[in-house]
Amino acid sequence: MAIRANPHLIDELELYGAQDVVKCYHCGNCSATCPFSGDSYVFPRKSMRYLQLGLESCLRDTLEPWLCYYCGECSDECPRGAEPGETMMSMRRWLTARYDFTGISALFYRSPKAELLAIVLLALLTGLGFVLFGLSQGDLAVYSGDGAFLPAEKVHLFDWTMAGVLVLLLGINCIRMWWFTIGSDRSIRVTPLLYLKQLFQVPLHFMTQKRYRDCDRQRPWAIHLVLMLSYLTMLILIMFFLHRVQHGPGIDWWVHGFGYAAALGLIGTTIYALRGRLKQSEPHYKHSHETDWIFLVLLLLVSVTGVAQHALHRGGFEVAANLVYVVHMMGVVPMLLLEVPFSKWSHMAYRPLAMYFSAIHERASLNVPADDQSKTPAPQVA
Amino acid sequence: MGFEPTIVGFLCNWCSYTGADLAGTARIKHRPNLRVIRVMCSGRVDPTFVVKAFASGADGVLICGCHPGDCHYLEGNYKTLRRFELLKRLMLAYGIDERRLRLDWVSASEGERFARLVDEMTEKIQPLGPFELGPAFQNGTDLGLVEGITPTPEVSHG
């Protein structure tokens, strides 16, 4: 069956940050140089081709943009200046929007102003909510313990509720991702056992980002891993040890040790990334979409306010600590509610999942009987 | 050492001779059995030359011209082809193995093809042994020639 070409697809991707796609003339240098590209998944050229030809459904169903960590080798090597690395990045944004069933993601990516507006509105709403809530609960001068302005257990409950909503939203999007990439693919048969056997891929890639190490330059991997682990540590601390984190005045090194390290990691890597994007110092920092800035600024804000409220609390400035706490939450809530399911943060789920799905797909393709394979048009892009 | 045939080659100046030169320039090795005689066009090759070559001891004769349609002289090679067809019939009537006479087209750019042609023809003639006419013609004279009398050739005078 012929697939209808959509000549407007490039225009659409350009809203997601794609640039210079038209310059590509398919020499294949990008795929040849890419340390991740292999026999089963050959990119970025193939995805570039889908994009150029406006093969929307092909592009929607491919996992390839997620297998790219954007080390930027391809863009460096491209003889035409077609920026395949950035195109892959923009495809990830576009895919995020396609996985998102609410349409919010698409709105945000295509209109950063809308995202900014949503963040500000949600932040104000959060600020107002927390102030009103705080006032109803306790005293602005009390940070923790009885009569605390924002009691840890209540905040904890809020966190868990929010986590539930996030998991639900992201979960639905992940299922959609599964359906597009594996579930609807008639050319392969995946047994439940295979799903089970490959499940280890998710935590493996999530925790180690190990594929990123295949990149010639190791520093991006290190930065990315530190950021990732810091964030994870902080998440675990907040979700499970919030009380102990906030409890004072003594320092519980079992908890705070991790917390400080994580805070340092978060602030350090975000500043590094921001600096890099400002100076365009590395290939993957050369192009910045508005959502990249929003994400980094938000993360830095949240990290700094988190550290600040903690420091203020430890320093005995309880009122200030509480106020900063509210500001912190004004950052946290939009960041989690908007960034995780609808924007850049979602890749923390999609990428390990893509690793998992690709491993399944690869093995399932090997199991397809020969006659089936002949019916399936083999990808011809090298 | 096995039988090494001697092949006389008539090569047209513009395509085949140049192609043979190209085989040289490109150092494409081939069998040393061919003796090339350059003619301006394969159309110059009078069947008389072919019978003379066989009569003088050639084991094979190769005629090469430009590819049909590419003749430097527009269509000399078509005339060669016509003569070759009829000459082939005469050779068969003499009981000569048809592998000994070959017409082929070699362009100026076909050095490789020329070299393979020479190899192929040499290998085909090798098992045939030295040139000979059909059994009836092979019978030499059994005359009792009287010594001192040499047959007079007929001379022409103008």
Next chain:
Amino acid sequence: MKDKCRIGVYICNCGTNIARVVDCEQVCQEVGTLPGVAVARAYKYMCSNPGQEMIIHDIKEQMLDRVVVAACSPRMHEPTFRKALEASGLNPFMLEMANIREQCSWVHDDPQSATRKAIDLTHAAIRRVQLHEPLEKQEAPYTPTTLVLGGGIAGLTVAMELAEAGQQVILVEREDRLGGNVGRVDLTAPYLDSARDILTEKIVRAEASPRVEVLLNTRLTELKGFVGNFTATVEDDTGLAGDRAVGGVVVCTGYRPFDAGRIGSLGYGRLPDVITSFELEQQLRTGKLKTRDGKTPRYVSIVHCVGSRNARYHTYCSRVCCMTALKYGHEIKSAIPEAMITDVYVDMLSFGKGGEDLYRRTSELKTMFLMYEKEDYPKVRSAEPEDDCGMLLQVREKLSGVTIDVPADMIVLMVGMEARHDGDEVARVVGISQDAEGWFIESHPKLAPVSTPTDGVFIAGACQSPKDIPDTVAQARAASAMILAYIAQGKVEVDARFAEVDEDRCSGCRMCNELCPYTAIIYDDETGRSAVQSALCKACGTCVAACPSGAIKARHFTDEQIIEQIEGVLAWGSNQPS
């Protein structure tokens, strides 16, 4: 003659090129004892100055009357050694070369058999040279008027070049206007300048020039004579014929577009909005870019290689279509900015000056490029109402391996160039040949690109092979230069190698008359004899081989010389016990 010969034989080592495989000393010794050989020497470089001087010295000191040089191919150094003979007062045709490099040392490894072969070839040359005769070149005057066939960009360029050099030109055009195919084009690739600008000025100047006689609706029906001395018969549509004396002819008859209707799957003739590139040019020239229904097309698809690079139609590349297609991208976009352009191509050949830049600029217009397999033309069908476009073009896209439907409101077929239907008539009249595709054949693809086997007849432009305007103009100017060189000399040299009929032997059987590709043989009814016009003869020797009376002699390639050579190469073998 044979007994009195004094032959000098020179075996070249060519450094080690020959000597590495061939034992030159042995060759020298064996041939040195042959009858007629006065001196035989081996030397490291015969073509070098000392080598040539050795020959010149020997000719003078040893009273040599013939020379054999066993060295490289005669195609390489025959002129060199002929000059050496001339320098010592010997007729240059008293030389024979044995090719023991290209056809011996370079292609054989075994020294023994290579040396044997070298001896045989040298022996044959020695036998042959004994029958060589001194030959003299001849001269004829050159008429400084030039006949130009075809009034397209090539013909106009030749006409103006010659006219501006002060020479007379007769410009013959079959159609009723000058300009040819370029006259049907809007802008030109890659700089998007107007074809009209290029052409109009030339046409106006040609029509105004007192040196250019423009004959419209006219054909050349006969060309008699030879270089410098042709008589051209031209005939117009009304059947009015006249003879013109011309010295040279430049054939600039151009090409015709491929008939797109031959490829059914593309829908030309079946679907109204499938048009050829020339039809699009027409729309662009009038500034009305519309579908048949008068709508503005939103999707324009351009199919490349229509009739080109395909085993069923023409295997060659038509050279201009890719760049023209890219040009359309710009022209259509500037007319309809919102139009989406798709180029369906086989290979994007954006060679030459400005080509790659045009490709880049076109791709920046977000032109969609789809690659198809050249034997697998896209299929065009009418779209359904829900498709939101006029037609769908189905392409098996090669770079993605996906079969794709491309929406299109207008499909432009880049029709290739084809040899003109009347090419064979032109070829026959002027005495040049065509390749399998019908293009006129040049003397040498690299070294003589505008010359033909018929001296004084040149070809320029797309009648020789598909060509763009710059190449066409370059060829036209090259042909003009060739003509001007003849005119500057005022005379033509006729090769000393030609066939001649011995009137005392000719029996008037007329066997040879039809065989001559240059119609150089004239039969005289009165005497009942045939004769060769030496200026027209190219020395192919076909008539010589056919002459049943043995009356035609090919100078420098006589029966006796060749038979002597045959016996020479076989002399050693026939002396061996079998």
Next chain:
Amino acid sequence: MADPKLQVALYWGAACGGCDVAVLDTDEFILTVAEVADIRFWPIAVDGKYADLEAMDDGELDLTLFNGAIRNSENQYVAELLRRKSKVMVAFGSCAHLGGIPGLANDASREEIFHRAYLDNPSLEEGNVTLPVTEKKVASCTLEIPRFYRRVHKLADVVAVDYFVPGCPPAPTQVKAVLLAVVQGALPPIGSVVGAGERTLCDECERRKEEKKVKRFQRPWQTIQDPDRCLLEQGIICAGSVTRSGCGVRCPDSGMPCRGCYGPAPNVHDQGAKMISAVASIVDSRDPDEIATIIGEIPDVMGFAYRFGLPASTLQQSVRSL
């Protein structure tokens, strides 16, 4: 040599007798010859024995006209004998000149010929399996008959020949001219062809000649010919163009194509090869298949190329010894 009269011998080798008749066809001129010449030996006309010949002195004869080819040992014996006895030896007629019609037997071996002549011949009496042998012992002596050679030779293959008179048979006017030349002692250099022209038949042929292009070759009976037009142009294979002039164009004038009995033109090395070159050249086609078809339809290639000259052909001449 006191006798002023010319001493002449005529002899036939492997021949049909036509050449002898051609001499008689000079009509009353033969009487003129008789006035100036003594015919010393002429088996067809006068009685004579080999013994008479053997008894002559060497060089006693002034002239021998030898017609017929050398087919057997008797032919050779007499040829050598006459050569010794004669000052001038003339190969008279196609058979002596080139091998002639008997020479066509060269494409069959002696065994095949014997088989055909003595065993398979339809006119043989059933059960008759008599084969000739060169020696047969009978009661008192041994009988000998000449040995049948493996192949036919032209006269010049066995003896030195001074002049060649071509033709099958030589045209009487040419015979007359030759005899006259001998009588007058106006002979050209040794080895010359006499009694013939220096061009080809076409020179004397009155038929209209145009440019030649042939799509189909055929035998005379297969077409209704234009009596005024060149036969070859009509697709009838006429050997006139490759045949020495001098015969008087008798065949083409009678509507029959020339068969080549006068041999090749002076400058032509091999009549058959030249014929092939000339005839194939005028095939009107550029399509290899069509060319093969047109050429393939030509009947009996050997027969038309070497009707009278197979023993003299270049290739046949190249086979000299066993």
